[in-house]
Amino acid sequence: MASNYQFQNTGRDLQKDLLGHWYKRLEDAPKTGTPVAYLFISGNICELLRCFGFEIVFPEVNALQCGIKKVAGNMILKAEDLGYSSDVCGYVKNDIGLVASGNRGPFGTMPKPDLLVCNYSGCNTYIKWFEALAELYGARFFMLDVPYRRTGETMRPEDLHYVVKQLEQLAQVCAEISGNKFDMDKLREQLEYARQAEELWVKILHSAKNRPSPFDAFFEAVFFMAPIYVLRGTKECVDYYQAAWNEIEERIQHNIGPLSEERFRVVMEGPPPWPNFRNFWELFKRWGVVSVASTYSKVGGIWDFGMRHDPSRPMESLAEYAVNCYTNWDWSLRRSMLERYAKEYSADALVIHSVKSCRAFSVGQADVREHFSKVQGLPTLFVESDLADPRYFSEAQLRNRIDAFFESLEHRRMASRQPVTAAPTKSGSAT
């Protein structure tokens, strides 16, 4: 039985502080004359850019923040006024809306880019996004072309070689723009910090194998994962993950998780609906659903199968990381990952949240549903909305589908005479 002990939410609170300080630094960059690079989250090579003193803006994180602070809808409409279609990515439109609003969002005013690094890992829309920003800002554009990871146990050496060569070219561009020389020792130092943070993050991810899972590997992981994507390679990032791990250990010791009671363990596939994040979570909480593994938490990098940044192979390990992001994996690899998660984390079901904005994530998810429900025999729930555009979130419809799914799972349990401990509550959260 779970204890009455309530954990302190260090992971979430500290993350908020860290991001707040980071955004303040970004806002101050023009005053301090610090060069600014824009970068995407997936497979980002922030350590290399920080070697040259760049502050890094992640437009996806800005879009996410606008979503969760409920201003994304207005930003998206501004972009649509400029001619963007209602059918293209909400993140891109959110960012274009920000540009049209003087780059001012709920996080402050973002500096203009001196360099746009299109680290194209698993998302062609990234290219279109930064092509637009290059034109709107008149900023320099560097294409870091990262090939898709195809089938096979090992990464293709030619893919890695191609990325390494481009990283060397990028280093020259960074030196030119920043006026700073490349410092390999500084890069190695950051990669060591990255490695340490990754070790701790993986411990947190693996902790969800416990029963009950000490944390929600989707709804909480989206907060826990932020520092490793935006501040990786810094000491403060390592300190954060140490603190977060301490909290997880504490939760394990007290046998508690994110909900007062864990009734269903699920693997979550797909991104969250940011503008309705809390409501979406509540739809699952009321059934005692805990995500024990998720793919969205691997969207920026997959470390839980052993990959790490490596100071002894700096450029090579940066390249390996860039290739290993979830949406940069071929579907056969993604399916294997989901199968492994379902088995290793003892999941009762797979939940697919398919978002219109991100075709890199969603195209093929219906096929995955077929595979898991018909071939693997794992109950699979498929729901649709969007990660950025609030117009696509239909709460009543989602509630109906989610309720029907978990009700049938519960019946199935009862039929197989497994104990069901309680009826759904209005809010099962202990947090």
Next chain:
Amino acid sequence: MNGATDHFWEKAQRWEELVEQCRALALDVQFPTVQAWKQRTGGQAVGCFPVYTPQELITAAGALPVNLFGARGQIDIDHADSRIQSFVCSIARSTLELGLAGHLKWLDGFVVPSICDVARNLSGVWKHNFTEGFLFYMHLPQNVDSDAAKTYYRGELERLCDCLSDKTGRPVAEAPLRKAISVFNRNRSLLNELGARRSAQPEKWPSSHIYAIVATGNVLSREEHNALLERALALGEASLRPKRDAVRVVLRGAFCEQPPLELLEVLEDAGCAVVDDDLQIGSRFFLEPVAETGDPLNALVEAYLHGTVLTPVNNPGKRSRNDDLLDRCKKKGIQGIIFASPKFCEPALYDAVLLRRAAERSSLPTLEFEYEEKMSVFESVRMQAETFVESILFFS
């Protein structure tokens, strides 16, 4: 389509007759010419998803490259809906439907280049659902100005050669590859000639007719298509069509998923003379002939990295899509630009915004609308096009 196996173009006596036959073939989801080719030669047929698939390699391996541009609105999406969601472009869904509904039993392999998120993921869905025949996913380098891209793309081409050799039992040797490059160069030269004649006399060479003639190239061998194009040029020249008032326009956005033929007819009826377009760009994606001397793989690498027709799915590097479009407009005396993007096609929809800004800066009138493969009501497009034409004729 009963003329599939007997070089129907040789028997056509009139331009209209040839166009009608080409149109029937282009829309035939039984792919009769492909099946006949296989029966005749015993060779393999390899599907090519748009854009930039190096079809010369497939020809050099003794196989038939077949451009798969979806089902062109000829079948209902039934099975594919359970694999790919409805907010995805029609070409991905209808190509998958063609396979699931059994229309592609002749397909021995499928090459899918990395043109967009949908194509990339489609390759995985395809591999999962079709175990017969091979699926080759190809990464087209986007960092086109990097020396590393040369080595990388050459490696991708070599990998495809190995795959084709393995499947066909015939190595992709230099001599047949040079010959294939030459045949494809000839094909592009004939297509360019057709385009040049259309630009000079659009009333004589209607785009909706040319479209059908070009479309047959997707399902014929290039040698056959070259013969057909030669016949078309001769018949077209001899055809008599009245001159009419029309505004010269360029059509952009249809490089991958194709609009219904009726859409082109509606635009022509409304008074648009389409004198430049990116329709079915998969047939003619290099600006200049590929070098026929030296190392043929290097020649293809060079052509891809620096000589492609720019589309929304290849980063232009040091070139500029805006300048490319505006230069074309200037050279061809274009009076207006039509951005016709397939619904849900993100690359085309993003580019339309930037290109439209560039056009407006140059005071070029623009019209923008979306289409779908199975679109059947064209009145709204007709009205928009008529208004567009009138605004150019009377106010420009």
